[in-house]
Amino acid sequence: MCAVARTGGISELAERTAVSSASLAEALGATATPSFDGIRSIMHALGLRLTAQVVE
Template identity: 45%
Template sequence: MSKIETTRFDAADYLGSAEDAAAYLDAYLEDGSLAELRAALDTVARSRGMSDLAQKTGLTRAGLYKSLGKRGNPSLETIQTILHAMGMRLAIEPVESEEKREYA
């Protein structure tokens, strides 16, 4: 019996369009932890090319890898800068209708 060769899955290989990347990040914003969101942002950044992204953001490649790496903790400003360079932005929307919301 021959061995089956496998390769490591990398979602960055499948995020070809801005819409795909936005939907990917939005899913993590909705259901993921902050660590998972950071990892998803890293995946999208790698799909766009870290060198190109570094040039567009004014950050260094090393700085991007550090901020978006497993031990990274990017500031909101860094996240906004990265998203802007990728042609995206954060958006806020209500989770429930105002009628159901109880105010103190």
């Protein structure tokens, strides 16, 4: 949620992800289980990329 605050808040992120503010707030809640596509959308809107790394 800190990253959301830095980007201008839930409303701006909702516009950038084409998801309603209510749905976005629910998806980012502590007990949420968002879909992979939802996480990918949010990360893309924040300028982030998810990568996999081999565990050694």
